[in-house]
Amino acid sequence: MNINYIHKIAAGIALTVVFSSCVKNENSFGYEYMPDMYRSPAQEAYVDYGEVRSWKSNDSIKNTQSAKLPPMGTIPFQGANADPAYSMPYKRLPSKAMIVTHSAMSLEYSDEDYDASALDVNPMRMFESNVEHGKQLYTTFCDHCHGEKGAGDGIIAEKGLIVPPSNAFTKAEGQMFYSITYGKGDMGSHASQLNQKERWQVISYIKSMSGGVVIPDALKTLEMEKVTDIIGTGSTVELLPETLAGH
Amino acid sequence: MNLFLLKKLKTKDLTLGLSFLFFMLISFSSTAQDGKALFKQNCAACHKPLKDGTGPALQGAKAKWEAAGDDIYAWVNNPQAQYDAGVESALAIQYQPGGMAGIGVSKEEIDAILKYVDEYTAPLPPVTAINTTANPGTEQNNSWLMWLIIGGILAMLIVALWGVRKQLYYAVKEKEEGKEVEEEESFGSEVKSWMGRNLKLVSVLGFVITGTLVYYGAEELYKVGLVPEGYNPEQPIAFSHKIHAGANEIDCQYCHNSVSKSKSAGIPTVNVCMNCHKAIGEATSGEKGTAEIAKIHKAAGWDPDKRQYTGKTEPIRWVKVHNMPDHVYFNHSQHVTVGEIECENCHGDVKTYTTGKISGTETINNLELEGKKLVKLSRPLLTMGWCIECHATADVSTKGNKYYDEIHDRLKKDKELYKSVMEDGKVKVKEFGGWECSKCHY
Numbered sequence: 001m002n003i004n005y006i007h008k009i010a011a012g013i014a015l016t017v018v019f020s021s022c023v024k025n026e027n028s029f030g031y032e033y034m035p036d037m038y039r040s041p042a043q044e045a046y047v048d049y050g051e052v053r054s055w056k057s058n059d060s061i062k063n064t065q066s067a068k069l070p071p072m073g074t075i076p077f078q079g080a081n082a083d084p085a086y087s088m089p090y091k092r093l094p095s096k097a098m099i100v101t102h103s104a105m106s107l108e109y110s111d112e113d114y115d116a117s118a119l120d121v122n123p124m125r126m127f128e129s130n131v132e133h134g135k136q137l138y139t140t141f142c143d144h145c146h147g148e149k150g151a152g153d154g155i156i157a158e159k160g161l162i163v164p165p166s167n168a169f170t171k172a173e174g175q176m177f178y179s180i181t182y183g184k185g186d187m188g189s190h191a192s193q194l195n196q197k198e199r200w201q202v203i204s205y206i207k208s209m210s211g212g213v214v215i216p217d218a219l220k221t222l223e224m225e226k227v228t229d230i231i232g233t234g235s236t237v238e239l240l241p242e243t244l245a246g247h
Numbered sequence: 248m249n250l251f252l253l254k255k256l257k258t259k260d261l262t263l264g265l266s267f268l269f270f271m272l273i274s275f276s277s278t279a280q281d282g283k284a285l286f287k288q289n290c291a292a293c294h295k296p297l298k299d300g301t302g303p304a305l306q307g308a309k310a311k312w313e314a315a316g317d318d319i320y321a322w323v324n325n326p327q328a329q330y331d332a333g334v335e336s337a338l339a340i341q342y343q344p345g346g347m348a349g350i351g352v353s354k355e356e357i358d359a360i361l362k363y364v365d366e367y368t369a370p371l372p373p374v375t376a377i378n379t380t381a382n383p384g385t386e387q388n389n390s391w392l393m394w395l396i397i398g399g400i401l402a403m404l405i406v407a408l409w410g411v412r413k414q415l416y417y418a419v420k421e422k423e424e425g426k427e428v429e430e431e432e433s434f435g436s437e438v439k440s441w442m443g444r445n446l447k448l449v450s451v452l453g454f455v456i457t458g459t460l461v462y463y464g465a466e467e468l469y470k471v472g473l474v475p476e477g478y479n480p481e482q483p484i485a486f487s488h489k490i491h492a493g494a495n496e497i498d499c500q501y502c503h504n505s506v507s508k509s510k511s512a513g514i515p516t517v518n519v520c521m522n523c524h525k526a527i528g529e530a531t532s533g534e535k536g537t538a539e540i541a542k543i544h545k546a547a548g549w550d551p552d553k554r555q556y557t558g559k560t561e562p563i564r565w566v567k568v569h570n571m572p573d574h575v576y577f578n579h580s581q582h583v584t585v586g587e588i589e590c591e592n593c594h595g596d597v598k599t600y601t602t603g604k605i606s607g608t609e610t611i612n613n614l615e616l617e618g619k620k621l622v623k624l625s626r627p628l629l630t631m632g633w634c635i636e637c638h639a640t641a642d643v644s645t646k647g648n649k650y651y652d653e654i655h656d657r658l659k660k661d662k663e664l665y666k667s668v669m670e671d672g673k674v675k676v677k678e679f680g681g682w683e684c685s686k687c688h689y
Binding site: 025100103163164184187188 | 287288289291292293295300402470471473474475477478479480481495496497498500501504511512513514516518519521522523524526527530531548551554555556562564567570573574604
């Protein structure tokens with residue numbers, strides 16, 4: 001009789017263990033059938049190397065920062081076919097005040113470069129494909145604040161959370177590039193989200209919104225003069241000879 | 248009497264209406280409108296009417312300058328000159344000198360702007376921006392089972408202990424009286440005889456209970472090794488996708504911007520948070536949200552009082568939610584940029600979540616999103632069966648992709664292969680080697 005009771009109690013405890021583990025715990029990743037290499041010992045993004053299950057525990061590197069900034073001045077590798085011109089560091093420097101206002105980290109600083117950047121011209125001609133990609137990027141990265149047409153009436157601006165100036169896009173192309181790269185006023189730097197090529201594409205789209213002439217892709221191989229003949233000289237910045245030099 | 252009352256009411260209504268009209272006329276007069284537009288155009292990037300931003304709050308600025316006897320118009324158009332001239336009000340401003348460039352507006356325009364700013368009152372917060380009970384059913388559907396089991400085990404323990412007590416009682420009695428006591432009919436044997444009498448009921452009940460236990464047990468055991476549906480770990484910051492991607496309609500890729508270029512979608516870095524939260528230090532949802540934003544400021548090294556970066560940064564320990572085993576290669580850019588698969592097809596309707604969560608195949612199949620075409624699958628989410636099911640059924644959009652033009656040219660040379668691929672008129676990933684082991688395992 002005694003043994004019978006012990007059996008029953010043991011069965012009860014076993015059942016508790018089995019079924020209480022079925023209960024959903026949102027913090028638990030559940031069971032792994034054999035430690036299934038969820039914690040990778042290989043070089044991967046977002047891996048806690050202290051958590052890798054191996055023959056040796058690695059407590060010293062547990063919970064340390066895995067995502068880090070590359071050393072200052074690093075040039076990103078963007079594939080063998082990428083144009084190196086767009087990987088080189090931006091020639092305009094942030095102003096000294098931007099260290100505290102926009103967390104701008106640089107090897108050198110210059111207070112004149114914002115004004116000087118007005119002279120920079122878009123090195124990517126305003127081809128249809130560039131403008132189209134620029135539009136995609138604009139809807140992802142800009143329009144929730146700057147609004148669909150750039151009037152400063154995006155959803156976040158309408159709620160009064162961040163109000164961009166309604167004339168932000170009347171600035172020179174080079175100044176817009178400067179502001180996307182380092183930030184301006186309440187806007188932070190978008191350099192980590194958009195590479196240089198993409199920044200110019202966004203600016204191409206912005207210029208096309210305010211009447212800049214878009215060049216059809218079919219004319220890509222033509223000389224600058226012929227393009228001007230076909231399109232006309234009505235457009236402003238994008239058809240200056242300097243803009244097209246070397247492209 | 249009645250008539251008199253009616254008359255009185257009418258005059259009252261009329262005065263009310265008239266005064267309302269008068270008020271409307273004042274508040275929507277043309278100068279106020281101009282002031283708003285001018286403020287937005289020239290000042291709003293740095294200044295707010297009521298709160299300090301990149302520049303100080305502007306409400307009451309005019310009164311302050313006039314009280315000190317200084318010329319605010321000269322300041323607006325050339326701040327540096329006023330500062331250099333040592334004008335008292337200019338020196339009193341706590342912000343860095345020369346931070347503001349001359350704006351270049353006329354005296355009338357400044358008047359309009361300052362009038363708008365002085366009359367400005369904070370807008371009421373939006374009432375129905377966030378739907379708090381989006382999916383009440385999915386949160387805690389297993390808790391009743393837990394209580395049932397705990398109750399059952401407690402009952403079992405009570406019965407067992409009662410039995411033990413009875414045994415001990417007889418043992419003691421036996422010792423005291425020195426002879427064997429005839430046992431009364433025990434509870435156990437009572438139950439047994441009752442069961443014998445109601446054999447039909449007992450067998451049906453037994454069948455049902457055993458069946459249920461086996462069913463749930465098997466279902467739970469089957470989940471071992473699967474990516475757990477509903478995994479929603481606590482994060483260091485209670486970030487809400489509902490507010491950011493839902494109510495504020497920020498694109499997924501604004502924060503997870505490496506998704507189109509890289510293998511991983513990217514946990515946004517703190518500088519991306521600060522693109523907005525430098526200006527937004529207070530949550531509209533209340534104090535809890537504001538405390539969460541303060542955590543971002545701490546991580547970014549942003550001092551909201553001085554409005555400066557201190558340079559003392561601190562990492563945020565996010566918990567990774569969608570974790571693939573190391574032996575499988577998955578590339579986001581391949582699926583998002585080339586495959587044009589919607590985020591929701593694997594991650595569910597994230598706009599209704601707070602922190603990151605693993606969705607389920609069924610939940611995703613039931614989603615209906617405007618303008619988005621989702622592939623419907625049957626296997627459990629993020630398992631290999633699920634991957635290859637999609638590779639075998641989902642159409643590949645080959646339009647405008649030169650890679651597929653090349654494949655098409657090569658295919659045309661082998662007529663039989665071409666025929667077998669294009670039999671159903673559609674192109675699947677499987678037909679380009681999407682079922683090759685080494686595509687994902689190497």
